Amino acid sequence: MRVAIIGQGYVGKALGIAAFGAGHDVVGIEIDSMRLAELSSSVGYEVSSDYSAVNGASVVVIAVPTPLDEKREPDLSFLKSACESLRGVLDSSVLVVNESTSFPGTLRNVIAPILGDAHLYASAPERIDPANEKWGISNTPRLVAGMSDEATAKALEFYRSFCKEVIAVSSPEVAEAAKLFENTFRQVNIALVNEFAQIAQALGISTHDTLAATASKPYGFMPFVPSIGVGGHCIPVDPSYLSFAAEKAGVEASFINLANSVNASMPDYIAGKIGTLLGSVSGKTVQIAGIAYKADVSDTRESPALALIARLRTMGAQVSWHDDVVAQWNSEKSSALAEVDLGVIATAHSGVDYAAWKNGKTMVIDVSTAPNTGWPKFL
Numbered sequence: 001m002r003v004a005i006i007g008q009g010y011v012g013k014a015l016g017i018a019a020f021g022a023g024h025d026v027v028g029i030e031i032d033s034m035r036l037a038e039l040s041s042s043v044g045y046e047v048s049s050d051y052s053a054v055n056g057a058s059v060v061v062i063a064v065p066t067p068l069d070e071k072r073e074p075d076l077s078f079l080k081s082a083c084e085s086l087r088g089v090l091d092s093s094v095l096v097v098n099e100s101t102s103f104p105g106t107l108r109n110v111i112a113p114i115l116g117d118a119h120l121y122a123s124a125p126e127r128i129d130p131a132n133e134k135w136g137i138s139n140t141p142r143l144v145a146g147m148s149d150e151a152t153a154k155a156l157e158f159y160r161s162f163c164k165e166v167i168a169v170s171s172p173e174v175a176e177a178a179k180l181f182e183n184t185f186r187q188v189n190i191a192l193v194n195e196f197a198q199i200a201q202a203l204g205i206s207t208h209d210t211l212a213a214t215a216s217k218p219y220g221f222m223p224f225v226p227s228i229g230v231g232g233h234c235i236p237v238d239p240s241y242l243s244f245a246a247e248k249a250g251v252e253a254s255f256i257n258l259a260n261s262v263n264a265s266m267p268d269y270i271a272g273k274i275g276t277l278l279g280s281v282s283g284k285t286v287q288i289a290g291i292a293y294k295a296d297v298s299d300t301r302e303s304p305a306l307a308l309i310a311r312l313r314t315m316g317a318q319v320s321w322h323d324d325v326v327a328q329w330n331s332e333k334s335s336a337l338a339e340v341d342l343g344v345i346a347t348a349h350s351g352v353d354y355a356a357w358k359n360g361k362t363m364v365i366d367v368s369t370a371p372n373t374g375w376p377k378f379l
């Protein structure tokens with residue numbers, strides 16, 4: 001099949017590689033020129049900023065950002081703009097698949113009306129988990145649903161060419177809602193364990209011993225780990241797409257809203273505890289190890305480590321950070337780990353050598369999700 005993938009970010013590139021590997025004729029469309037230059041030398045398929053390269057495709061997959069706006073409500077501007085650009089170049093009937101995460105009804109009520117009824121439409125939400133070595137695009141079950149039986153059949157044929165398990169669900173809205181609900185499940189459970197860590201600290205009980213004890217229950221329990229909070233493009237964002245849809249439908253998504261506020265308050269909670277630990281934070285040197293939102297990725301979107309840095313600076317601390325995976329953030333560069341008053345492991349990238357902190361003068365706390373960095377867990 002000739003396959004055009006709109007958006008060549010994390011999701012679009014992974015799909016491009018998988019589809020190309022399955023023998024499809026792939027073109028990736030990307031509007032960011034720096035990203036495009038990087039891709040041209042790293043992927044084997046065609047990439048272009050010119051939408052006319054979509055011509056001749058029988059499958060068009062959309063994988064563009066769906067962030068939140070400043071009111072923390074869904075921002076579909078990238079999605080709408082990609083559809084507007086596509087409208088000008090789709091001359092014959094194609095299968096349009098949306099992989100971008102959004103609320104139920106996006107395919108039917110936003111994408112299809114822009115592109116018109118000459119095409120077939122399907123939803124196939126991406127579930128990729130960056131840096132997960134066990135579950136990738138080929139072995140994570142893929143949910144697919146078309147707006148017609150023909151669309152479903154074509155989408156199943158496409159995804160079955162590179163995914164081991166493709167599950168047809170009853171409607172695009174079910175596929176869209178399932179993606180939001182699975183990430184909301186994580187968001188709410190992470191918030192719950194973050195709240196429990198605060199309760200356990202106040203009661204003087206070990207959070208980690210308690211969690212290890214509860215995890216021995218063979219049914220009805222699933223372990224989650226307390227941390228500095230949630231980041232990335234999914235867990236802090238997707239649940240708000242569901243709460244937005246809920247509120248539009250007259251239902252208050254109180255769990256989602258509460259979980260958002262518990263997770264978002266973690267950097268402040270940790271900064272407060274650091275204040276108690278150091279007596280006063282003002283003038284103290286603090287170094288944060290790992291500012292990406294998760295280990296072994298360079299993505300800093302919504303990273304709670306950045307909120308902790310900002311908070312500690314407001315409190316008067318001299319804060320530096322070390323993250324060779326991110327390397328540069330805003331106008332700042334990663335600094336080498338050095339002797340400081342307090343070292344904070346926010347995100348534990350693999351292979352980091354913490355030797356510079358092992359001098360007996362640097363106090364170190366670990367607020368990452370890593371099982372064991374060799375430093376005491378703070379939460």
Ligand SMILES: NC(=O)c1ccc[n+]([C@@H]2O[C@H](COP(=O)([O-])OP(=O)(O)OC[C@H]3O[C@@H](n4cnc5c(N)ncnc54)[C@H](O)[C@@H]3O)[C@@H](O)[C@H]2O)c1
Nearest residue numbers: 007008009010011030031032063064065066082100101126
């Ligand atoms: N990253 C993940 O782990 C993940 C997992 C599952 C689902 N998703 C969802 O997949 C979608 C894409 O996420 P991502 O992480 O790949 O984002 P990303 O920001 O890494 O990539 C999106 C790319 O689309 C490009 N783009 C934006 N507008 C465009 C346009 N009009 N035409 C062509 N290209 C355009 C951007 O320049 C960017 O390179 C989002 O809806 C996200 O929620 C992401």
